[in-house]
Amino acid sequence: MNWEVIIPLIIFLLITFSVGVWANKYVSKTNSFLQEYFLGSRELGGFILAMTMMATYGSASSFIGGPGVAYTTGLGWVLLSMAQLPAGYFVLMILGKKFAIAARKYQAITLIDFLKSRYESKWVVLLSALSIIIFLFSAMAAQWVGGARLIESLTGLSYTTALFIFAVSVLVYVIIGGFRAVAMTDAIQGTVMFIGTFILLIATIVAGGGVSNIISELATENPNLITPFGAEGELTPLYVSSFWILVGVGVVGLPQITVRAMSYKNAKAMHRAIIISTVFVGFIMLAMHLIGVFARVIIPGVEIGDKVMPLLTLHVLPAWLAGIILTAPLAAIMSTVDSLLILVSSSIVKDVYLNYIKPEATEKQIKTASFGVTTIIGILVFLMALSPPDLLIWLNLFSFGGLEAAFIWPVILGLYxxxxxxxxxxxxxxxxxxxxxxxxxxxxxxxxxxxxxxxxxxxxxxxxxxxxxxxxxxxxxxxxxxxxxxxxx
Amino acid sequence: MKHDIFSKDPRYKIARKEVWIGIGLVIFNFIWWYGFAYGLGSVPANQYSYIFGFPAWFFYSCILGLIVMSLLVFTVVKFFFKEVPFDEDEIDGEGRGVK
Known part of the structure; x- marks a missing residue:
């Protein structure tokens, strides 16, 4: 075991735990449990809002999968990844103030609350809850697999042990701390992601002997690597442009993102968040994918895309620093998973249980149900991730696009x-x-x-x-x- | 409907204006990104010119694009976005954590 790499990871996990404990104080003090547990009492400021949106959005794929693809595809994939830039400003501008006001008028805590009040239809609620539970459950399980694989590759622990560590870390702070803990840890994780990306980019350029050198070596190997069309010329402008829908503007339809658009304190927070998240999302996506391309010159011949990032980091940085940087992808995964967990839990507790099963539940019953449901989902996901069934992998393929196709118009047109x-x-x-x-x-x-x-x-x-x-x-x-x-x- | 979100509220007018700004930004963003990438990048790779070591298409489309969009978003939000209260005229019994 490589302790220099492991110690920063342990410290990182301890910090997230303490955030959970800190947030739990708010949960136990609040006089409106649901508002606090699932929405942090609408108190998010601009910085936290920007970070939690970015960190929720940037997942395993931005730090592990994406750079791996860029490694084999070249600059064309970096171009494609920049279709994500609008995600930084578009969501908050489009849902914007109207959504914030409407959510308050309807006293909505979840996206489904909003839809319920807007459409006054049981079927809208049930269909939405169903899509959220199915799609996000599978998306979450896939992220857990990614998180466990990462810990496995960094520490040399077995997959099961790694998964167990990952599951316990996430579950503890989400269950006790709720949305506030999720948002706060997202902010810490987002900061780690940003700084980590920055250091790694510099180290990579230095290790490759400067940008000009790296680019000319890429061009010598295969000129297509430095064109917008991909190593095999497979990226057509039309195909690449269509990612603007999937990962750019379509993000407006993702429930884990929209719920954040009702959680901020005031217009000032929103304004600040728009600016911060544009810069952060843009920089992280650009830099991480660029790092993936540059890695090709520094560590040639990596067969498995997912290994490019960890290997590169260990190659270009001293072990202790690599350990710190590698908490970034773990942070990205955790910050996505925690948001999904709290969202699925809120769909079950708030949207199904309170609406249709037990509308007259007392505060205490709601509390028990919330903690209970969050725990049960966590355990279920853990079991699923132990050996992911094919159905789950299949469903995960649809989760992003499926949710967008389901929610984008009912939300936007419903609003305007x-x-x-x-x-x-x-x-x-x-x-x-x-x-x-x-x-x-x-x-x-x-x-x-x-x-x-x-x-x-x-x-x-x-x-x-x-x-x-x-x-x-x-x-x-x-x-x-x-x-x-x-x-x- | 208990609360109508389509009532004549001046705040909605502001919100609507900001939506159009958002759409405008995204269209500009797309044209910038697409124009430079495929405008400059479609010639054979050996005819590329370079800026700071990057192929020109990449520099303009991705790197400068990010900088321009960040500045633009900053300017637009600072000068065209209005701060409005979110819940001043609403009464609701449940504490929503307003301090």
Missing amino acids: WKKGNKYGAIASMIVGVGSYIVIHTYFGNLFGLHTVVVPVLLSCIVYVLTSLITNKTMGMKVDYGLSHQTKEV
């Missing part, structure tokens, strides 16, 4: 388009997820676009048409909103 109604929302969710799975399974990249594009377009059309048609046939419904408005004026 008065005529949108529950029929539109239900139809759009079914068509979005359904067409996503069908296209993914049978057509792959339809028209040379990433799979997500067509379902997002289809679900938009379906939302608008269904809303218009049902409004016409049930004329009362539209008038209701309008007359209500005139009454208020």
Whole structure:
């Protein structure tokens, strides 16, 4: 075992624990348990908000998978990764103030609360809860596998032990601390990610003998590596551009991101968060993928993409520093997992249990249910991750795009388009997820676009048409909103 | 509906304006990114020019693009985004942690 690498990891885990304990004080003191546990009482400031959005968004793929692909594909993949830049500012600008105000008016704690009040439909709630539970559960399990593999490769522990360490660390602070602990640890983890990326980028450029040298060596090996088209010329402009939907603007539809857009304190926090997260997301994505490409010159011949980052770090930095830097991908994974865990838990407790199973539950029962559900999900994910079933791997492929296709229009049009109604929302969710799975399974990249594009377009059309048609046939419904408005004026 | 989110509230007008700014930014961002990457990057690799060691298309599209977008976002938020209160006119019994 390599103690110089392990000690920083242990320190890092201890810090996250203490944040959980600290946040637990708020949880036990609060007079509104749900608001605190699932939303941190809407008290996030700008910096924390930016960091938690970025850290939730930046996951194993940004630190391990992505650079691994960049290693084999070249600068074209870095270009593609920059499609993520809008995620830094677009979500908060689009959902923006209207969402923050609406969430407060509806007293919404989860994304589903918002949809429930907006559409007043049981089916919207159940469909949303179902998609969140299924997709995010599998996404979470996949991240756990990544986290455990990382610990395994760094420490030399067995996969099961590594998974156990990972699971316990995450579960403890999430269960006792709730959303506030998640957001705070995200902020710490985000800072670690940012600084780690910076140091690693410098060290990599130095180790490669400067940018010019690295680029010319890449060009000598294969000129395609320095073009926007990928090592084999496989990245067409259309395909790369379609990632703007998947990882850029479509992020507006991800529940783990939207819930953050209702958690901030005030407009000032939001403004600051927009600026910070643009810079952070942009820098981390650019630098990490660039590091992946540069690694090709420094450590040639790595077969497994996921190993590029850990190997490179150990190669270009002294062991103790490598240990600190390698907490960054672990931080990225943990900060994604913790958010998903609290979100799935809130969907079950708040959206299903409190809405339909036991609306009259007392504060104490809610508390027990929240801690209990979070623990049970954690244990279930742990068991799943021990030997991931094929179904889970299959579902995980859909989680990002599937959720976007399900939620993007019910959220955005629900927020800004008065005529949108529950029929539109239900139809759009079914068509979005359904067409996503069908296209993914049978057509792959339809028209040379990433799979997500067509379902997002289809679900938009379906939302608008269904809303218009049902409004016409049930004329009362539209008038209701309008007359209500005139009454208020 | 208990609370109408489509009522005539001046805050919604501000919110709407900011949505359009966001859309404008993303379109500009895309054109910048696409234009430089494929405008300069589509010639054969041996005809590339270089800036700070990076191929020019990459430097302009990705590196300068990030800097320009960061500055632009900063300017837009500082000068065009308005601070509005989120819950001043709302009454709700449950404590939502407002201090």
